[in-house]
Amino acid sequence: MAATPASAARQPGRARPSSGRNTLSETSRKELGAFLRSRRERTEPSVAAARLPAGGRRRRTPGLRREEVSLLSGVSLTWYTWLEQGRDINVSPQILLALARALGLDGVERDHLFRLAGAEPPPAARHGASSPVSPALRAFLDAQSPNPALVVDRCFDILAWNDAEEALVGGRLDIDRPRAELNVLWLMFTEDGLTELFDDWDGEVRWLTAMLRGQTAYETDNPRFAELIEALLAASPLFRELWAAHDVAAFRSSARRFHHPVVGELDLSYVRLAVEDDPGRSVVVHFPAPGSPTQERLHRLVGRSTPGS
Numbered sequence: 001m002a003a004t005p006a007s008a009a010r011q012p013g014r015a016r017p018s019s020g021r022n023t024l025s026e027t028s029r030k031e032l033g034a035f036l037r038s039r040r041e042r043t044e045p046s047v048a049a050a051r052l053p054a055g056g057r058r059r060r061t062p063g064l065r066r067e068e069v070s071l072l073s074g075v076s077l078t079w080y081t082w083l084e085q086g087r088d089i090n091v092s093p094q095i096l097l098a099l100a101r102a103l104g105l106d107g108v109e110r111d112h113l114f115r116l117a118g119a120e121p122p123p124a125a126r127h128g129a130s131s132p133v134s135p136a137l138r139a140f141l142d143a144q145s146p147n148p149a150l151v152v153d154r155c156f157d158i159l160a161w162n163d164a165e166e167a168l169v170g171g172r173l174d175i176d177r178p179r180a181e182l183n184v185l186w187l188m189f190t191e192d193g194l195t196e197l198f199d200d201w202d203g204e205v206r207w208l209t210a211m212l213r214g215q216t217a218y219e220t221d222n223p224r225f226a227e228l229i230e231a232l233l234a235a236s237p238l239f240r241e242l243w244a245a246h247d248v249a250a251f252r253s254s255a256r257r258f259h260h261p262v263v264g265e266l267d268l269s270y271v272r273l274a275v276e277d278d279p280g281r282s283v284v285v286h287f288p289a290p291g292s293p294t295q296e297r298l299h300r301l302v303g304r305s306t307p308g309s
């Protein structure tokens with residue numbers, strides 16, 4: 001069993017060479033050690049002063065001493081020294097998180113630390129409701145109009161959308177709506193009007209439920225995920241039936257047919273684009289074939305004239 005930071009501090013002799021399960025190459029171990037050392041030397045002692053014992057010997061080098069990192073993280077000095085030296089030892093995610101906090105690493109640096117150690121980076125920190133999208137992403141959404149576009153996270157919460165998306169779903173994306181209800185699955189299972197909007201509503205909700213089920217392994221520590229599942233189970237007998245089936249599915253780019261009450265049939269392809277600088281979020285864009293009747297109808301739907309007309 002891998003040592004936790006607390007147990008490593010109490011039993012420094014327990015740190016031992018790797019069993020080979022996650023053995024890193026010598027180059028990777030040296031890179032890990034060099035990265036830790038660079039972050040330690042970068043950390044201003046004044047920033048960590050409140051968490052360190054008062055006094056101490058005069059400093060001759062910049063940054064924190066190894067023993068101070070040990071105190072701040074709860075990781076034994078021996079263990080931490082071996083890491084900086086590139087020794088062949090396995091490191092638990094708990095120790096990596098403790099070191100990331102002690103060294104004040106930001107999200108990018110923390111993920112880099114995990115990857116250098118051969119571990120999967122933890123999910124991004126969650127604070128209940130999702131934070132707003134960046135101005136650049138907001139501008140990208142608006143630039144897609146008259147093609148419908150929206151931003152979703154791993155729970156399929158809808159974080160932002162453009163005017164075409166709002167027109168497509170009949171104004172159901174209301175910023176004054178309770179935040180928890182701005183969710184793709186919640187709307188699909190609870191909004192009666194959407195059953196007629198989608199040509200294959202039954203197939204859509206089955207696919208969406210299977211994709212959500214596939215997220216379970218990644219979201220076990222996410223309170224929002226648990227809250228969403230509980231709400232859907234209480235609100236929809238069909239969701240309860242589909243959720244109990246444990247079917248899983250992956251995203252696939254494809255096409256949808258919508259029956260819009262104002263402009264009629266819309267045949268749209270769709271893709272999902274990952275937001276590289278904001279992991280866990282993605283943009284879903286629907287678009288018509290160039291020159292198609294659907295393209296003209298989308299322009300009418302959002303009140304614009306067709307280009308070239």
